[in-house]
Every structure is written in C-alpha cells, then in structure tokens.
Amino acid sequence: KNQVEQSPQSLIILEGKNCTLQCNYTVSPFSNLRWYKQDTGRGPVSLTIMTFSENTKSNGRYTATLDADTKQSSLHITASQLSDSASYICVVSDRGSTLGRLYFGRGTQLTVWP
Amino acid sequence: EADIYQTPRYLVIGTGKKITLECSQTMGHDKMYWYQQDPGMELHLIHYSYGVNSTEKGDLSSESTVSRIRTEHFPLTLESARPSHTSQYLCASMRLDNEQFFGPGTRLTVL
Numbered sequence: 772k773n774q775v776e777q778s779p780q781s782l783i784i785l786e787g788k789n790c791t792l793q794c795n796y797t798v799s800p801f802s803n804l805r806w807y808k809q810d811t812g813r814g815p816v817s818l819t820i821m822t823f824s825e826n827t828k829s830n831g832r833y834t835a836t837l838d839a840d841t842k843q844s845s846l847h848i849t850a851s852q853l854s855d856s857a858s859y860i861c862v863v864s865d866r867g868s869t870l871g872r873l874y875f876g877r878g879t880q881l882t883v884w885p
Numbered sequence: 886e887a888d889i890y891q892t893p894r895y896l897v898i899g900t901g902k903k904i905t906l907e908c909s910q911t912m913g914h915d916k917m918y919w920y921q922q923d924p925g926m927e928l929h930l931i932h933y934s935y936g937v938n939s940t941e942k943g944d945l946s947s948e949s950t951v952s953r954i955r956t957e958h959f960p961l962t963l964e965s966a967r968p969s970h971t972s973q974y975l976c977a978s979m980r981l982d983n984e985q986f987f988g989p990g991t992r993l994t995v996l
Contacts, residue, residue: 775927803983812894814975814987815928860927864983873985875927 774798777861777876785884788851792879794844794861802866806835806846809858809878818846818859851883888912891976891988898966899996906961906991908976914986916979917959921945921972922990928975934959966995 774797784790796804803822807815819828819835821844827836834847848855858878865872889910898904910917915936920928920943930943934953948970949963959978963970976988 780925812990812992814889814891814977814989816987817984820984872930877925877927880925 774874775861775863775876777859777879779879780877781880781882783882783884784851786851786853789847789849790851790881792846792848792859792861792881794846794876796842796844796861796863796874798863798865798874800866801839801842802864804835804837804844805862805864806833806844807860807862809860811857815860815862848881851881853883853885856881856883889976889978889986889988891974891991893991894989895992895994897994897996900965900967902966902995904963904966904993906963906974906976906993908959908961908988909957910959910978910986910988911957912978912980912986913956914978914980915956917953918977918979918985919943919949919951919959919961920975920977921947922975923972932961966993968995971995 776795778793805820806818809815821837832849837844858880860878861876863874892907917934919932921931922928929945931945931947932951934940940951973990973992975990977985979985
C-alpha cells in the first residue's frame with residue numbers, strides 16, 4: 772500500500788493563477804518531506820524540504836506547508852507560469868533508515884495553459 | 886543542477902538483447918539508487934548501493950543486475966530484455982544530509 776497519497780491526480784489551470792497540491796502520508800517514523808518537480812522525460816528536481824518542526828517553507832513562487840500532526844502537506848504555486856507544467860511529487864523519508872529510504876507519491880500532473 | 890548523468894536517454898531495442906544503462910555522478914556520493922517509473926506511477930526502488938562493491942535489491946523485484954566497481958559509476962544491466970521491461974529508469978545518488986539527486990533518466994522501449 773502506497774504510504775504517500777497525492778491529490779488531485781491532475782490539474783489544469785490558466786497562466787497567472789494560483790493552485791494548491793495536496794499530500795497525505797502514513798510513513799512513520801517521519802524524518803522529512805520533500806516536494807519534487809519532474810518535467811516530462813526528466814528526473815525529479817527538489818523544490819523544498821521540510822522537517823518535523825517546520826510548518827512552512829518557500830522557494831520563490833513555491834510554498835510548502837506541513838502539518839505533522841495530521842500528516843498532511845501542501846504545495847502552493849503562486850502566479851503560475853507555462854514552465855510550471857510538470858509532475859509534482861511528494862516524497863517522505865523515514866527516520867533512522869540507513870538506506871535513506873524514500874516513499875514516493877504518484878504525483879500531481881499540472882498543466883498550465885496560456 | 887546535480888552532476889549525475891545517464892546514458893542513453895532513449896533506447897529502443899528488440900526482445901532478447903542485452904543492454905546496459907549507464908549512470909555516473911561526480912559528487913563523490915557513496916549511496917546510489919536505481920528506480921523504475923511507469924507513466925503516471927510512483928518511483929519504485931529496484932537497486933541500491935552503499936558504496937564500492939556494495940549492491941542490494943530494492944523493493945520492486947527486477948530481473949536487472951547492477952555493479953559498483955567505482956564510486957562514481959553504477960551501471961544497470963538487463964541480460965535479455967523483454968517488452969515487460971519497457972519503462973523509465975532513473976538513477977540517483979544521495980548526499981550526506983539524505984538529499985537525493987536524480988539523473989535525467991533513460992526511457993527504455995523493448996519491442
């Protein structure tokens with residue numbers, strides 16, 4: 772069973788609009804949560820990383836939030852651009868794993884239309 | 886941008902061929918990983934390595950094999966490719982703070 776669930780599965784927005792992507796996880800014990808952006812045919816690239824004690828973190832137009840109590844995270848994209856079209860993947864790692872094990876969501880496929 | 890490279894980027898081959906997917910990184914990372922990703926699906930770990938001469942199988946069973954003779958190089962080999970091996974293969978390496986850096990991937994199609 773996938774321990775990281777993302778919603779929506781896909782999303783279409785107009786250029787300049789904002790959007791919010793959701794991630795729920797059951798990974799335990801929790802270490803950190805990352806949001807990755809994966810362009811078509813490319814490898815994922817890290818956007819933000821959040822640890823247990825962090826509630827929000829920004830990277831330009833991307834703002835991630837984390838509620839460790841409810842095990843939920845969101846990624847908010849402000850003033851979307853055509854280049855934001857990509858898959859956004861939520862990745863959670865567990866604490867104490869020497870493997871550095873990561874649990875991947877299936878991603879939200881975002882399409883930004885002009 | 887991360888210094889991790891994969892070749893080829895795209896590969897179309899016939900059933901039964903032997904192939905090797907190359908992965909190299911210049912960051913000196915000890916831990917390296919191979920993932921398999923089908924369209925619209927999550928990444929699945931198929932192999933990992935803690936360092937030179939260390940290789941382990943991941944969560945997803947795979948008929949591929951890997952080797953780690955040098956720190957910077959982590960090739961994946963399929964002795965006899967089948968259509969079921971058609972997928973995207975992503976290589977990654979991990980920094981000491983557990984940040985993983987991904988290569989651009991190899992999209993494999995087996996006819």
